Amino acid sequence: MQDLLFDFISKYISISEDEKNAIISLDIFRSVKKGTILLKEGQNSKESYFVLKGCIRTYYVLDGDEKTTAFYTEMDALTPHCVTSKTPSQYYINCIEDSILLISNTDMEEEVNTKFPKFDIMCRMFSSELLAKNKVDFDEFKTSSPEQRYLNLLQKRPDLIQRVPQHQLASYLGIKPQSLSRLKARILEKDKG
Amino acid sequence: MQDLLFDFISKYISISEDEKNAIISLDIFRSVKKGTILLKEGQNSKESYFVLKGCIRTYYVLDGDEKTTAFYTEMDALTPHCVTSKTPSQYYINCIEDSILLISNTDMEEEVNTKFPKFDIMCRMFSSELLAKNKVDFDEFKTSSPEQRYLNLLQKRPDLIQRVPQHQLASYLGIKPQSLSRLKARILEKDKG
DNA sequence: CTTATTTGTTAACTTAAGTGAACGAATCTA
């Protein structure tokens, strides 16, 4: 399982056996049960997550109901806003499948930098890449209709549509569950005719 | 004008006079005229931008018309997706006001790191903060209606509504120009009644 | 196994966004 992580890191920087052992010694791999709440609204967490296996989601509670805004699956990383801004979290993080996560804490930063000095460089490459990607996703969202967004998701992350409850998918697509049902029926009708 | 940049950097790391001089010696400050196209679709640019004064926008050309997806104003930074992904750009970048920009090139990276070793650390802090913020903006967009998005913009970036053409604002809000006009009229009507 | 809760779909109705066209007003250009 850790090999997945090292393969991932190798995409950005070269990594020695010593560094691999140093990372393992940090003891940051966690097995997390489906349903676990990793972060609650109002909390001041310092934890970041990297998904090795499974799925976690972020959601807001607005007017009493949940609005799911993102899913993180294999090889996705998430540093909650509250960690960088040092303000209470506006949203929840929830583990929706039995998962294996890498959980790091900003308090460990000094230790990480000592044991693994290339950490900053790697993070800079990684987070600037993620930022650019996130912007493109946002652009795509802005410039397309709900139906196009659904079709796009079907292309790019077909697994999500299978592994995730529809009502969570709906808010992820920026619409209501009823609209998602209708939209899917509409598409199916088109394919027939 | 450069003081603006140094004040900005100081929010993340401490910076010495020597380092300030080193940054100035990189010769990266540019005055750019309104209307200038900084990046075109299909180009493989290595340039990143930091706005000291003025405004630049990113836009796509889809089915022959422009879709504006973002505006960058004072103290905003933009590394185009093509720079990190090393693939041709999907979008344009356009200077929409006479501006003063800091323009850096990935070819300069080695020189920057020599002259200003804290650069990586600063970038990591900066881009991970930006990433988290961008996600929150995306979340907000997903969970609100066009009208709410407009009212939200009115609160958070009232200057944008003044300084930017309405048809560009419309696609930034994910709607058509006609819908933006209608939506504004609707709000005005509500305020009266 | 039975009951309660959650989840997904369908339907009727309301509301708002998309579309295509028209029209001044502002801006640019020759």
Add this chain to the structure above:
DNA sequence: TAGATTCGTTCACTTAAGTTAACAAATAAG
């Protein structure tokens, strides 16, 4: 300055999403 283009708004009409409610299927709880 005259003519062309761009820009913002309005209108009538179409299309699709929001809303409220009902109901069946799947899942969880007792």
